[in-house]
Amino acid sequence: MKNLSLKSLSKTYFDPYAGSHxxxxxxxxxxxxxxxxxxxVGPSGCGKSTILNMxxxxxxxxxxxxxxxxxxxxxxxxxRGVVFQSFALFPWKTVLENVGFGPKMRGVPKAERDxxxxxxxxMAGLSHAADRYPNELSGGMQQRVGVVRALANKPDVLLMDEPFASVDAQTRMTLQEELTRIWEERRPTVLFITHDVPEAVFLANRVVVLSKGHVLADVPVPLARPRVWDKxxxxxxxxxxSNKVLALVRSA
Structure with a gap:
């Protein structure tokens, strides 16, 4: 894995209605x-997803x-691998084919990519679903497939844009625990975008708070691993x- 550096990054848009940038x-x-x-993390409109898309x-x-x-x-x-809020799986491909898609695009032979x-x-506990199609899976299982599909291409950086926002609370907690387990095993470099402060703290080594297009705070998270919600x-x-980060977000 490799490091990710943003240096004096900016994004300016032209507003045709106002006639100005x-x-x-x-x-x-x-x-x-x-x-x-x-x-x-940060309030809506602070630029979180813009950073990820750039x-x-x-x-x-x-x-x-x-x-x-x-x-x-x-x-x-x-x-760079990307995991979106929507599952973004190919509905006409099996789970195995979805996860092997990145290696296929890199020219990896079929036996090796399988x-x-x-x-x-x-690794994600989905071996039993290899021959199923996405519409045969629950939302949580589809998102797990989305995560390992991104990882299977062995990116240097994994970018995640609110990937668990569309699943129920219990499934979300399970996915968060699985993501921390997978991260501990593979140690990809991860930039994770979320509105959920407890989720941000639970997952990360650091939580960056954005406010009005700039970095307001960079909060280290020294919690021991492995992390499970019951503890x-x-x-x-x-x-x-969590309260410290939430207060920063509210001030933003």
Missing amino acids: YTALHDITLDVPAGEFVSV VAGFIPHSGGEILVGGQPVKGPGPD EIAREYLA LVEDEEFKDL
Whole structure:
């Protein structure tokens, strides 16, 4: 895995109705060391998803730099995997084929990519679903497939845009625990966007709070791992950290 660096990053849009430009993000500087998990929170409209889309290469940045392993980001690429809020699975492909899609695009032979896909499905407890189609899975299972599909392509950086927002609360907690387990096993570099403060604290090594297009705070999360909700839900350190981050978000 490689580090992710944002250096004086900015994004400016032209508003045709107002006939002028406005700045959505300005002077964002953030370093995510290789193998670290960073959550980004903040009120709606603060620029969280804009940052992720620029890092993914889906939209251009207006100023500054985005570097992955020291190399500038100039567009989408296999060095960055993305997991969206929508499951975004190919409905006509089996679970095995969905997870093996990235390796297929890289020219990996079928036997080898099937082996890779089965390895990641086993890691997520989905071996039994390999030959099913997405419409045969629950929402939580579909999102687990989405996560391991991104990981199976072995990206340097994993970008996650509110990936658990569309599932029920219990499933969400289970997915959060599984994500921390997978992260501990594989240690990908993760940039995780969320509105949910407890989720951000539960998952991350650091929580970055955005406000009006700039970084308001960067809060370390020294909670021990592995993390499970049964132990943390009443943990005073977890509560204090969550309250601290929530207060920052409210002030933003």
